[in-house]
Amino acid sequence: MQNNLVQYIYGIADNALILGQRLGELCGHGPNLETDIAMTNIALDLLGQTRSYYQYAAKLTGNEATEDTIAFLRSEREYKNVLIVEQPNTDFAYSIGRQFLFDVYHLLMLEQLQNSSDETLQAIAKKSIKEVSYHKRFSLDWIKRLGDGTEESHTKMQNAINDLWTFTDELFYQTDADKAMVSEQIGVDVTQLKDTYYSIISDILTESTLQVPDLKYFQKGGKQGIHSEHMGYILADLQYMQRTFPNMNW
């Protein structure tokens, strides 16, 4: 059970880490100071959540595990984040699209996780809900602005949603560890969230004058540690210091 729980935590926390890392790339390069500050805030929240989850996972793992060995010293196949959070900051519409498609899922998931029979996960979920509600409000407002803004922004936003749509189905895929944790009433049964998710997303897209993509084929793999080609580069940056200068205090 312990190992399943650790794997389950990775499945949640790695999303926050990798999305936080992606948002960190944008700091100082936003379209204006206000969005720069807001997106950095989201990154800070996500990395804060990451630390809480990893500290718990480190405790469960024992030995010499710490939040940093978990964050920096796993191989690519050991990261269990979904593919959507790895997707690059192609432009502001992609960053917002990625955020929106993830935030809606993230909030639905946390609302269930706060009922977990695991007290630590319960507590982290409760704290995170407040933060993620704000993330969702931010990304949703921007979906509307870009979707129903100018012709150019509408096109860019639609393109981003079309491209990112293929990664949404994976959010509701369950690994063996997920299933084991659901049966223990520790984990969230994400399959139950799928309809609500697509219904919320469709409403917002429609309100924003955007089309809901009609796609039959989806990508998955992240939850099993089979990532997109972007992931190696993300980890090259993320792990650079720990790999170059092992076993040091910073």
Next chain:
Amino acid sequence: MSEIEMKELEAIFDQKIANDEKIEPKDWMPEKYRKTHIRQISQHAHSEIVGMLPEGNWITRAPSLRRKVALLAKVQDEAGHGLYLYSACETLGVTREELYEQLHSGEAKYSSIFNYPTVTWADMGAIGWLVDGAAIINQVPLTATSFGPYARAMVRVCKEESFHQRQGFEIMMTLASGTQEQKDMAQDALNRWWWPSLMMLGPTDAESVHTEQSMKWKLKRKTNDELRQQFIDQTVPQAELIGLTIPDPNLKWNEETKRYDFGALDWDEFWQVVKGHGPCNKARMDARKNAWSKGEWVRDAAMAYAEKQELKLETA
């Protein structure tokens, strides 16, 4: 306005300055006072947002989660400083867009220190410790400057800057007490950032064109050379405490003056960087211009959306 009325306004203004009263945006002020403040406050705001770049460079590579979060928060603070300094500047009748244009065209300056590259993690420590340290020395007197919005912005900026400085020093201290590789990294960063940090406090008094007028308006309370001396006297013992060596063979405690004597600064390098030919001037400006031009369609969309919403409210 008659000449007599003008003289009266000037007299009231001068009296306020003499009494250490604040000048507020709606008060009458001489045109030169307004222009000087736009120049200085915007230069300060520009320094904050250009200053985000060299440190932002290390966000994705920070060596631990704790350091990553702290660095992100620090760079975000700088964006916040930029925001309220631009706002303070806007009270003087100039828009943020105009100020950005001045930055992008090279008409407005920003602190030259940010034109040096951040090549190792230790640079995050050195910037916090030295660059923020020098900035605080420059800025603390500004909390009592005559222009109200600037003085109030500086109170908040200084609080956060001193937090950043401690954070930077703590990074250096951790490195200096670490492995040989970490010590070398810390010493190398100090070697590279020391002289540019001293230059940050501005040209020597003899070469400083704005000092006299700025002292009168309390936009400056000490001369550049006085500030530089203060910075050196404060920083040398800190370096000694963590076992790092200041890269100046002429640095020596002077028993008589109770201050440190120090070697000559390379003013040719200073002017080269100020004039736009430092190692990263072009990269920094390209990054700023790029962010601004790539963001144009986003800002346009936000504007168009807001107008549509307003129209909906009106017709509802």
